[in-house]
Amino acid sequence: MGADGVATYLWQQMRGARAPVAAMGGALAARMGLTLASPWLVGRFLDGVERHEPLSRVEPWAVLLLAAALLTPAAAYVAGSLASAVEWAVANRLRERLATAALALPVHRHRSMTPGALVERVDGDVAALGALLSNLGLQVLGSAGQALAALGGLWLVNSSLGLMLAGLVTLTAWVLERFRRATVPLAEAERQANADAYGLLGELLAARDDLDAGGAAPYAERRLAHAAGRWQPHYVRAELSAYAAWAFLLGALGLADGLVYLVSGHLYFGAHLALGTVYAAVAYVGLLAAPLSSLREQIAELQRGQGSLLRVMAWDQRPTAQPVGRCGLPAGPLALAVSRVSRRQGGARGVSDVSFTLAPGQHLAVVGPSGAGKSTLATLLAALAEPDAGTIHLGGIALREVDPVELRRRVAYLPQTPALFAATLLDNVTLFDPTIPPTRVADALATVGLEAWTSRLTLPLDPSMLSGGEQELVALARIWLSDPGLVILDEPLSRLDRAHRAQAAAAWRRLLTGRTAVIITHRLTMLVDGWSGDPGEGPTGLVDEVLVLDEGQVVEHGALGPLAAMVQEPASRFGQLLAAERAADGMRP
């Protein structure tokens, strides 16, 4: 990434904030002018005193200086608050963009990244980048401007002195810039090590109950200490390189002081300069110190920020424009046709060469041992992942031809672990859709058996206080709100217990009537024998067909009735599974 690319990118980020940026530029220019004026005013005063002019002639210079002293901080305040406002506006917009990009990452990249690492990138990196922007805006430009003003002042005092100092400053700046470029990889490595360490810390915190209950606190501490051990050398190297830049600058400033003393002293002794002018020259060089020193802090920030910037830029690439489907879907329940679909999902998971069809309104149970590829199939049907090979048709239309908005509206998916957000109950059920009236949400909650909650719609929901079953019901209420033609449920029954099953059963039946459904479950007896699981209650009527997956392949597929009747047939995989589960459930001491 060239410097041009970086600058263009930063400039693009400022779009929409250019008016405040311009105002900030005005405030900075005013500060620059005042900076230039102050030493000159002192010089005038001293010259007047040296020439023994009457006090009434010299004192106005001091009064003007007083005025400049009052205006300078006002200009600095205006520039500073504008810069902060711009920084936060730009950084927040970038956070939102990165969050959007993160949500659009393909499934396998999502699975390979911790929430902690995401927070570090979207929040930590962007904060560093925001600091970089405000530094660039206010300080780098402001400091550079002030340094230029000081050099300009020197030039006015004595052109050779101005040239000499300008040469020294240019040389210093050149060295520092070379140094900065050379140390970008250090900073980048540090940010990466930083993200790794906090990624691990995030995992440890997420697993805190398991670690505690498993007596694994010492193990957790060892892992953390190990990660810190790997991070430390990167951290020390990156920090020391930033400090080295500062030390170099301080040495250069000392040299500048010596130089101005020597040259202006000689000019004074040669009567080429008045004493007040010498004072102004020395003061201008003194004025170089503050901006150049804050430039060094900004160099450290730039180094930190540039590592972040590169990683943010890498992520903020526009996704390669996929051809977006334009087709709508037929109304009502949707037919499903899966043809020779395969997908590897890391490890032994995945599906290979899966084909089946499902007529509109039919309900299919997908069963099989755990790790058979059931969940992978569900993510493919929900279009969260694309198959490596094969096609899926929905209502006769290939999945990739379907308009994405239409697809999300007509296909509902309930993942194995329901996701909840630290937001209000209302937002959790509507998934942040303010156009859904609260009364509909209340209806949906009542339908799934959470009518007691309807009075708490606008209160914040604390997901950690909800039981697994309650989380499941909230997720169910979400589906109730939409009007899908295909419903995909991943282990919907696992967290519901007997007492709530009957209640849920009614909700399920209403939810699934007139819709096509794919239900992943391993509760075979419940499908065949009824909600209570006791033989004799009769089938629930929830599913019409069963598909048995094993090691990613379809081993059996057919109507529920005939398959359930095969319970004594050793050749039927479904029969075997069902018989085993019945035997276990029916077991009595």
Add this chain to the structure above:
Amino acid sequence: MNMPDAPPGAALWAVISRLIRRDPWRYAATATFWMLWHAWALLPGLLAAAFFDTLQHRGPFGWGLHAVAAAAAAAGLLRAALLLMAVRTGVPLHFRTRARIQWELLGLVLQHPGSRASRSSGGLLSTFRDDAERLALAIDWPFDALAGLVFWVGGIAILWRVSPQLTLLVFLPVVTVVSVASAARTRLTRLLAGRRAATTQVTGFLWDLWVGRDTLAAAGAEARAVGHLARLNVQRRTAELRDRRGLLALEACFSGTAQLGVALVLLAAAAAMQDGRFSVGAFALFATYLVQVAQYLGFVGYLMDSARDAGVAVQRLADAGPPGSAQSLGQGTSCATAPATALPPLVEFAATVPMGSPAPPVTIRLTPGRLTAITGGVGSGKTTLLRHLMGLGLERAAAVTWNGIAVDPRQLRPPHAAYVPEHPRFLSGSLRDNLTWAAEPSAQALDAALARAALDEEIRRFPEGLDTPVGVGGQALSGGQATRLALARALVHAPGLLVADSLTHALDADTEARLWHSLLAQGMAIIAVSTRPAMLALADDVIDLSS
């Protein structure tokens, strides 16, 4: 928060002094170089005075122009050298201090469930990241403050020798005004607490966003969720900007007042300068020190900023731990490493778990080879019961006896007891890494546990076997595999007591029944949540929480 902690200030100082004592030599070296660095600030004023005095042929030590110029250049090099020396020890010291705080904090969080029950992982992470950093920075204060004092007193003494009148007339008033302004900073503390809360909301929501990605994607709700993030962002921005503007205003006060002082010196000394009683060198000294003192007061402001940041940080760290944890930070020992008392083999187990009024407490009695099943409706508190039993809950403590002797629920840990949660979590690494959290088991114990958990055949099918990575947080595992891995993790130490949440979605009924039979036959005492009829039939006791 009702905690019997000492006031934050005292707690903060106690923590700082303990952190310093962890590495006293490195700290002493760092402090020495930083103090020299701060004291160096007295030089430029003296050099400027020497320069102008030399021009007017009254320079010190009979120095010529070349000597003064060389001294100025040498002073710059000295300053660079001091800086490099200070950071050579200071940077590693800072890193270690921060790492140590985080390490101890992790021990606290893992040891005290109360610290984590009501907080999101994202929120906790921001405490670990930002507050630990602030606290680590705070150990610099003692020497920063001391060095400041040296500079102060030294500076005033030097100015006093030049002109007591001007020192009293201009220098002290200006300095007083600036000091008052800097005291105003402390008023911003309250704002800061709000700012950090707004930050935690953003990071916590980002966390949820990532975890709930599939749900959002499947509902096409990504843009709306980002819209919610935008609203949280605006709240945070407002809080941040309010704070920033306050700081900027004060900074403006500092820098402006110094310039004002320079103008006042000129006005006050104009007559004395004309008749030579007050030299240009003396003026240069005053002007330099005025600017430097203002800068130094800016630095005091920074110190006070970091003080209030660190105060808030200690408070938040204390909130993350149990009462009194702020005091224990910095001790260098982690409470998590304290070994659990060895318990004798289980003969008889009893526990009374309060369920919160109006529900009566639940009493469980159990001997080896027997199974207590817990059943009940959604939200009836099955998981909560187990969590309190294991000492993972916050508000209510279970009364537990082991062979008739009262023990802390937190002693129900491997190898004596083990817990299988409903939604187990894992760490990035291999299957093997995640099975050996508590201790390294023998190969036989590992194989036996995997076989019992019905995981052995699957693992044999994985090309990498036990070295197969589980993915971030265990996400490469299916839900059933995850629960069975947690079961194996629990069984690997052959605990006397097994506490298991629902295994229904991990094991088929046949496997589950066989598992319980073989564990009971082995003499294990089991408390398990289930809604399977067969399982309830197998139990010696059934506790139905819906009634």
